[in-house]
Amino acid sequence: MARTVLGFEAHETYGANKAKTLRTNKGMSATEGTTIMSAKDFATSQEVRWCPGCGDYSILKQVQAAFAELQLSRDEVVFISGIGCSSRFPYYMETYGMHSIHGRAPAVASGLKIARPELQVWVVTGDGDGLSIGGNHLIHLLRRNFGIKVLLFNNQIYGLTKGQYSPTSEEAKATKSTPMGSIDHPLNPLAFALGVDGSFVARTMDRDPRHLKEMILRCHAHEGTAFLEIYQNCNIFNDGAFQAFTEKESKADAAIFLEHGQPLRFGSNSEKGIRLDCFRPVVVNLEKDGFSAGDLWIHDEKDICKAHLLARFFDDPARREHHYLPRPFGVLYAAERPSYEKMLHEQIAAAIELKGEGQLDELLAGAATWEIR
Amino acid sequence: MSKAVEIQQEVTIKFAGDSGDGMQLTGSLFTDNTALSGSDLATFPDFPAEIRAPQGTLAGVSGFQLHFGSREILTPGDECDVLVAMNAAALKANLQHLAPGSTIILNVDGFDKKNLRLAKYEEGENPLESSLLDGFEVIRMPVTKLTREALAQSELSTRDKDLCKNMFVLGFLYWRYNRKLDSTLDFLKQKFGRRPALLEANITALRAGYHYGDTIEAFTSRYEVKAAPLEKGAYRNIMGNEALVIGLIAAAQKAGLPLFYGSYPITPASDILHGLAAYKHFGVRTFQAEDEIAAICAAIGASYGGNLAVTGTSGPGMALKTEAMGLALMLELPLVICNVQRGGPSTGLPTKTEQSDLLQALYGRNGESPVPAIAASSPADCFWAAFEACRIALQHMTPVILLSDGYIANGAEPWKFPRAAELPSIEVRFRKARDNDEPFLPYERDERFVRPWALPGTKGLAHRIGGLEKEAGTGNVSYDPANHEFMVKARQAKVDKIADYIPEQELSIGPEKGEALFLGWGSTFGLVKSVVKDLLAEGYAVAHAHLRYLRPFPRNLGSLLQQYDKIIIPEINNGQLCQLIRSDFLRDVIPYNKIQGTPITKAELKGFARQVLGDSRPPVPQ
Ligand SMILES: Cc1ncc(C[n+]2csc(CCOP(=O)(O)OP(=O)(O)O)c2C)c(N)n1
Ligand code: SF4
Ligand SMILES: [Mg+2]
Numbered sequence: 001m002a003r004t005v006l007g008f009e010a011h012e013t014y015g016a017n018k019a020k021t022l023r024t025n026k027g028m029s030a031t032e033g034t035t036i037m038s039a040k041d042f043a044t045s046q047e048v049r050w051c052p053g054c055g056d057y058s059i060l061k062q063v064q065a066a067f068a069e070l071q072l073s074r075d076e077v078v079f080i081s082g083i084g085c086s087s088r089f090p091y092y093m094e095t096y097g098m099h100s101i102h103g104r105a106p107a108v109a110s111g112l113k114i115a116r117p118e119l120q121v122w123v124v125t126g127d128g129d130g131l132s133i134g135g136n137h138l139i140h141l142l143r144r145n146f147g148i149k150v151l152l153f154n155n156q157i158y159g160l161t162k163g164q165y166s167p168t169s170e171e172a173k174a175t176k177s178t179p180m181g182s183i184d185h186p187l188n189p190l191a192f193a194l195g196v197d198g199s200f201v202a203r204t205m206d207r208d209p210r211h212l213k214e215m216i217l218r219c220h221a222h223e224g225t226a227f228l229e230i231y232q233n234c235n236i237f238n239d240g241a242f243q244a245f246t247e248k249e250s251k252a253d254a255a256i257f258l259e260h261g262q263p264l265r266f267g268s269n270s271e272k273g274i275r276l277d278c279f280r281p282v283v284v285n286l287e288k289d290g291f292s293a294g295d296l297w298i299h300d301e302k303d304i305c306k307a308h309l310l311a312r313f314f315d316d317p318a319r320r321e322h323h324y325l326p327r328p329f330g331v332l333y334a335a336e337r338p339s340y341e342k343m344l345h346e347q348i349a350a351a352i353e354l355k356g357e358g359q360l361d362e363l364l365a366g367a368a369t370w371e372i373r
Numbered sequence: 374m375s376k377a378v379e380i381q382q383e384v385t386i387k388f389a390g391d392s393g394d395g396m397q398l399t400g401s402l403f404t405d406n407t408a409l410s411g412s413d414l415a416t417f418p419d420f421p422a423e424i425r426a427p428q429g430t431l432a433g434v435s436g437f438q439l440h441f442g443s444r445e446i447l448t449p450g451d452e453c454d455v456l457v458a459m460n461a462a463a464l465k466a467n468l469q470h471l472a473p474g475s476t477i478i479l480n481v482d483g484f485d486k487k488n489l490r491l492a493k494y495e496e497g498e499n500p501l502e503s504s505l506l507d508g509f510e511v512i513r514m515p516v517t518k519l520t521r522e523a524l525a526q527s528e529l530s531t532r533d534k535d536l537c538k539n540m541f542v543l544g545f546l547y548w549r550y551n552r553k554l555d556s557t558l559d560f561l562k563q564k565f566g567r568r569p570a571l572l573e574a575n576i577t578a579l580r581a582g583y584h585y586g587d588t589i590e591a592f593t594s595r596y597e598v599k600a601a602p603l604e605k606g607a608y609r610n611i612m613g614n615e616a617l618v619i620g621l622i623a624a625a626q627k628a629g630l631p632l633f634y635g636s637y638p639i640t641p642a643s644d645i646l647h648g649l650a651a652y653k654h655f656g657v658r659t660f661q662a663e664d665e666i667a668a669i670c671a672a673i674g675a676s677y678g679g680n681l682a683v684t685g686t687s688g689p690g691m692a693l694k695t696e697a698m699g700l701a702l703m704l705e706l707p708l709v710i711c712n713v714q715r716g717g718p719s720t721g722l723p724t725k726t727e728q729s730d731l732l733q734a735l736y737g738r739n740g741e742s743p744v745p746a747i748a749a750s751s752p753a754d755c756f757w758a759a760f761e762a763c764r765i766a767l768q769h770m771t772p773v774i775l776l777s778d779g780y781i782a783n784g785a786e787p788w789k790f791p792r793a794a795e796l797p798s799i800e801v802r803f804r805k806a807r808d809n810d811e812p813f814l815p816y817e818r819d820e821r822f823v824r825p826w827a828l829p830g831t832k833g834l835a836h837r838i839g840g841l842e843k844e845a846g847t848g849n850v851s852y853d854p855a856n857h858e859f860m861v862k863a864r865q866a867k868v869d870k871i872a873d874y875i876p877e878q879e880l881s882i883g884p885e886k887g888e889a890l891f892l893g894w895g896s897t898f899g900l901v902k903s904v905v906k907d908l909l910a911e912g913y914a915v916a917h918a919h920l921r922y923l924r925p926f927p928r929n930l931g932s933l934l935q936q937y938d939k940i941i942i943p944e945i946n947n948g949q950l951c952q953l954i955r956s957d958f959l960r961d962v963i964p965y966n967k968i969q970g971t972p973i974t975k976a977e978l979k980g981f982a983r984q985v986l987g988d989s990r991p992p993v994p995q
Binding site for chain 2: 027046069073074078080083090091093094095096097098099100101104106107108109110112113114115116118119136137139140143151167339344347348351352354355356357359360361363364365366368369370372
């Protein structure tokens with residue numbers, strides 16, 4: 001044992017030298033509270049190591065912009081991530097953060113939120129991290145409804161491990177691990193989130209910064225678990241996966257943007273809409289089919305049944321048939337449900353109310369004691 | 374008519390019946406009553422893995438063994454002096470553990486044709502009528518019939534009345550051992566307070582059993598075991614998992630931190646979760662996670678947030694937690710990981726005891742990943758071990774593995790409990806908030822090589838941590854080769870350094886130099902000490918040391934080992950501590966291993982010791 005301790009001491013100069021070459025904490029000039037936070041104040045000195053052109057940059061930028069808009073304090077925010085390109089996120093946010101292990105960020109975040117309900121806890125995960133290895137934890141985070149925001153960067157690929165298919169990859173996808181095409185049926189993240197009773201379920205994309213920021217702000221405002229799927233382009237291993245929804249030529253017809261209380265309309269001139277024929281959503285052309293806006297499905301974020309239908313708008317744009325339904329973006333569902341940590345602390349308070357604050361001496365003695373004299 | 378009372382020094386009694394017969398409850402109620410009478414005691418509950426194994430079968434037999442006496446009691450006893458058998462299977466499963474001449478109390482109603490067949494007695498064979506029980510004192514009681522008669526007035530169904538059989542037997546034993554009924558009456562009132570019919574039936578059955586002893590001429594003797602000469606002070610009876618729960622809460626209070634416990638149910642660790650969930654008024658936050666991985670990860674999150682974070686499980690759950698343990702070690706956050714060991718590998722023997730997760734605790738992670746490990750040695754010691762595990766975790770910013778096992782987790786003994794004020798406080802320092810622009814160094818180390826604990830929400834300390842290798846000082850991600858080597862050594866040195874903050878190894882009994890040292894760890898404490906005590910009395914120059922600290926070892930362990938010619942290591946595994954001692958000290962050792970899911974008996978270890986030590990005793994002067 002002494003051997004290693006000595007070995008350590010011999011090396012110690014190494015640590016000391018290193019300590020001198022540290023980044024300086026890019027502090028804000030004045031005391032917090034009086035300072036105006038800008039998006040840049042949320043950036044760290046760490047060199048961002050995503051591939052040039054990666055969709056992750058846009059997400060980072062919009063999160064920083066949204067936080068500046070909210071004037072959040074850097075000290076009250078914690079980012080917890082798993083493993084993947086996306087999960088490097090916390091290193092680039094000048095807040096508290098933990099880059100944990102593959103798939104487990106929701107569990108780490110849950111414990112933190114129980115310990116410190118007052119903190120703003122955000123989880124960043126990927127389609128592999130959150131839906132493959134960590135799918136179980138995501139289920140339980142959502143159904144418990146912790147006050148945690150989850151940003152799921154969906155690039156339909158394993159980026160960090162260099163391009164294997166993921167649970168959200170489309171059928172028949174050829175990757176290094178599926179040379180003859182994937183035979184896995186793809187997972188639908190929003191149907192999944194609604195299926196486990198997530199209380200806030202939304203979708204956005206890296207290429208629409210305005211919408212992306214708006215969704216981040218909506219997540220922040222939600223009390224329970226906010227689940228935001230973000231279509232994110234991996235230009236190295238899965239370039240253009242969401243092209244149909246993100247690119248100008250096709251976006252208007254392939255994507256539909258939801259707004260609470262508004263009819264479901266899309267198309268380059270908003271000429272198309274969705275009508276509910278009993279339980280069947282049908283696309284109608286307002287200019288040609290003789291319907292008016294009043295005939296269309298009015299989006300209601302609080303309607304869980306309709307949210308399930310919307311989540312099922314999952315047709316593959318590449319295999320567009322005449323029943324093709326556009327992919328919805330925006331908040332599919334948002335409901336109020338008490339958060340897990342709130343109920344947990346209420347139970348503790350109720351127990352104290354009922355039994356009085358626990359006394360260690362009583363606990364040590366237990367119910368029955370005797371004396372040896 | 375009062376009958377003569379015979380004084381006995383010690384008694385080992387076993388309650389055995391169908392797993393639905395309530396033998397565990399009967400045993401623990403008798404144990405609580407015994408504890409209050411002041412005798413020293415040790416218990417060994419032994420139950421089937423299935424909640425309701427097929428009724429009446431050998432697989433369904435549930436047993437509870439209690440050894441109590443007016444002298445120091447260190448083990449639950451090798452053989453029984455008294456067996457209570459509620460049916461044929463219970464008799465068959467336990468007959469071989471009976472000392473010659475011992476007493477068997479039989480429920481003859483449990484020996485009908487069906488019961489005999491289920492117990493796999495030969496067609497037409499009935500132990501009650503054969504010579505099988507010759508040489509034993511046999512007390513035959515039609516317990517089912519007598520209980521039903523006693524409850525003739527009750528409105529309960531026959532099925533519910535039959536559930537009171539165990540109270541009848543318990544009442545009879547209270548008569549036999551000259552006890553008061555109060556502790557059990559109190560318990561019943563607590564339990565059935567809201568169901569008066571059940572309460573009355575249980576009390577009636579208990580009293581009926583007691584009076585049965587008094588009125589039936591057949592039984593001539595009553596016995597009494599006096600109080601043991603224990604150290605002065607206030608005592609209570611305690612089981613291992615219960616002690617562990619209290620130890621965790623005590624540590625949290627002494628550290629001034631909220632306690633967080635994340636767990637996923639698993640035998641034999643679940644009672645820790647149940648226990649802590651009932652102590653919400655101590656501010657305890659329990660979290661039944663979706664699996665063991667989530668349980669430890671949630672605990673890591675809570676630790677990052679500044680709670681005293683604990684997770685608990687048994688072997689299979691430990692296997693699942695390994696990756697997250699590595700994370701905790703890399704993050705250098707305090708965390709206590711309790712492993713109540715059971716028979717392995719895989720699902721193994723869920724309700725049986727074993728000490729086979731020692732090497733897993735020390736080595737079961739990827740990479741160079743030193744984690745301190747400590748072990749509890751008896752039911753009451755689970756309190757002190759838990760307290761100490763928390764202290765080390767908090768003061769050295771490290772995950773700590775706390776090893777208990779099924780035997781001590783469910784076993785009980787009297788405990789001279791401390792007062793809260795006598796417990797040492799556990800000093801915890803969080804890094805303070807600040808305004809200046811000085812860089813905050815989350816991986817800067819103090820004289821113990823310990824990094825600061827900086828809580829989210831603290832002004833001016835925002836920082837990122839993670840499982841990727843960290844640069845010394847800054848904690849930034851670093852792939853620098855020299856930095857990695859430095860950090861590997863730094864993490865090792867930090868754990869090694871703990872040796873400076875733990876007590877030196879002491880002997881539990883025996884001379885400081887001698888022929889042989891019995892070196893044990895964990896739940897074998899009582900057994901090894903009592904064997905060494907006997908060997909000393911026989912004139913052997915032997916001693917006993919029991920390890921609480923398994924990593925790092927106490928500083929003086931190497932020199933202590935040199936004081937003896939032989940090192941004998943008894944373990945309920947295939948020789949795991951042996952490997953550690955051999956590799957750490959280049960010292961050969963003599964293993965004694967039993968891997969049958971049950972504790973080592975005194976007779977077994979003593980027999981082995983005599984064989985190894987031969988006639989090394991000095992000649993007895995004539
Ligand atoms: C336990 C474990 N298994 C496997 C890996 C290797 N691994 C790292 S990231 C990753 C997939 C990440 O995919 P995704 O979550 O989609 O993140 P992306 O890189 O696409 O952002 C895998 C398999 C690991 N780090 N840990
Ligand atoms: S591999 Fe793909 S996801 Fe990862 S950083 Fe590069 S572009 Fe982004
Ligand atoms: Mg991905």
